[in-house]
Amino acid sequence: MPYIAKSLHCRTFNNRKGMGVHAAIKQVINDIYEVSDGYTKPCRIIKWDLKGFFPNAICDEVERHFCQIIDNNREDIISRFDEKMPDFLKWLSNVCIHCNPA
Numbered sequence: 001m002p003y004i005a006k007s008l009h010c011r012t013f014n015n016r017k018g019m020g021v022h023a024a025i026k027q028v029i030n031d032i033y034e035v036s037d038g039y040t041k042p043c044r045i046i047k048w049d050l051k052g053f054f055p056n057a058i059c060d061e062v063e064r065h066f067c068q069i070i071d072n073n074r075e076d077i078i079s080r081f082d083e084k085m086p087d088f089l090k091w092l093s094n095v096c097i098h099c100n101p102a
Contacts, residue, residue, distance in 0.1 A: 003073045007065075059097050066093040 005016060013024035028045075035043040067090050070077065074086050 003069050003077075004066075007069055063094055063097045066090075066097070 011027065013019050013021070013027070032043060032045070033039060035041075070086050070089050070093070077086050077089070
């Protein structure tokens, strides 16, 4: 997870430790406070509904991104585990992504 977290945008909230629903809500409150100059000016909130987004993801692109993360951290992964671990993680990513992307 730390390798993936390094590649995510700082506003990616998805059940990571410290980055779940409460963190997302807190970020929205902070954004409203900032944009409204301390709640003194009106501002607008736009809702973006991503229903169906993940099942419609391009699995090959997701797998390519995961493999790139593994390749970028190959030496660290090997030093923490062994030389076979990067290839195992790539295989595991392939299986997980293509078997049930949702």
